[in-house]
Amino acid sequence: MRKNSLYIISSLFFACVLFIYATSTNFQNSNTARQVKSETYTNTITNVPIDIHYDADQYFISGFASEVSVVLTGANRVTLASEMQESTRKFKVTADLTDASVGTIEVPLNIENLPSGLTAVATPQKITVKVGKKVKRDGMIVVPQVDQSQIDPKLQIDSVTVSNERVSVTTDQETLAKIDRIIALLPTSERITGNYSGSVPLQAIDRNGVVLPAVITPFDTTMKVTTKPVAPSSSTSNSTTSSSSETSSSTKATSSKTN
Structure with a gap:
C-alpha cells in the first residue's frame, strides 16, 4: 500500500514538472514569435524621381524639385532590398496635374505600386509647381x-x-x-x-x-x-627700350675710355 502511494505521489510530481516545463516552453515560443512578427526594418532611399502626370501638349511646368526621399518600412528584408535598387523597384512617386490650369499650385505626392507589407513616406509630401501655357x-x-x-x-x-x-x-x-x-x-x-x-x-x-x-x-x-x-604692354616695351639704350650708352663710354 505504501509503495502504491509513493508511486502515485511520484507520478503526480513528474506530471506537474512536465506541465510546468511545457507551459514555459510554449510561453517562450509565443513571445519569440510575437517578437519576430513585430520586428521591422527601415531604409531611406534618396533621389527618387517624381512621375508628374500633366498635359504636356498644352502646358509647360517648372519651379519644382524633380526628386524626393522615401522612407520604407517593413518586416520583409528581401522585399525591402529589392525596392532599394532602382533596377528592381516596383513603387513610384507620382503627382497628378491632369486637371491643373495656369498658375502656381501645391500638389500632394502619391506612392503607387508599393509591395504588400511595406509602408512608405515621401519627403516632402507635397511639391509646388508653376504651370504655364x-x-x-x-x-x-x-x-x-x-x-x-x-x-x-x-x-x-x-x-x-x-x-x-x-x-x-x-x-x-x-x-x-x-x-x-x-x-x-x-x-x-x-x-x-x-x-x-x-x-x-x-x-x-x-x-x-x-x-x-x-x-x-x-x-x-x-x-x-x-x-x-598677350601683347606686351606699352610700359613694358618702353622699359625694355630704355634698358637697351642705357646698355648701348654704357658700352660706348667704355669703348671711348679704352681708346
Whole structure:
C-alpha cells in the first residue's frame, strides 16, 4: 500500500514538472514569435524621381524639385532590398496635374505600386509647381560666353565659335518674355590654357544673368576657342627700350675710355 502511494505521489510530481516545463516552453515560443512578427526594418532611399502626370501638349511646368526621399518600412528584408535598387523597384512617386490650369499650385505626392507589407513616406509630401501655357520659339541666337578668370593670364581670346548658332526654346509664355539671350557657357571646371574645343551647355538667361526654366534644343553645343599670346604692354616695351639704350650708352663710354 505504501509503495502504491509513493508511486502515485511520484507520478503526480513528474506530471506537474512536465506541465510546468511545457507551459514555459510554449510561453517562450509565443513571445519569440510575437517578437519576430513585430520586428521591422527601415531604409531611406534618396533621389527618387517624381512621375508628374500633366498635359504636356498644352502646358509647360517648372519651379519644382524633380526628386524626393522615401522612407520604407517593413518586416520583409528581401522585399525591402529589392525596392532599394532602382533596377528592381516596383513603387513610384507620382503627382497628378491632369486637371491643373495656369498658375502656381501645391500638389500632394502619391506612392503607387508599393509591395504588400511595406509602408512608405515621401519627403516632402507635397511639391509646388508653376504651370504655364506652353510656347516654342525657333531660331534664337546663341551667344558664347567665357569668363575672364578662366583664361590663362599669358593668353587672350582670338575667336570663339559654337557649332549651333541658332536653337529652339520651349518654355511658358511668361518666361519666354523674360529671356534676354541664350548663352553657351564654358563650364567653371574648364580653364583656357591654349586652343580649346569641347561640349558646353546652353542656358536661357534674363537681362540680369539669372537662369530661366526652358528646354533648349539642342541642349548643348561644341565651343571652339582660339587663343594668342598677350601683347606686351606699352610700359613694358618702353622699359625694355630704355634698358637697351642705357646698355648701348654704357658700352660706348667704355669703348671711348679704352681708346
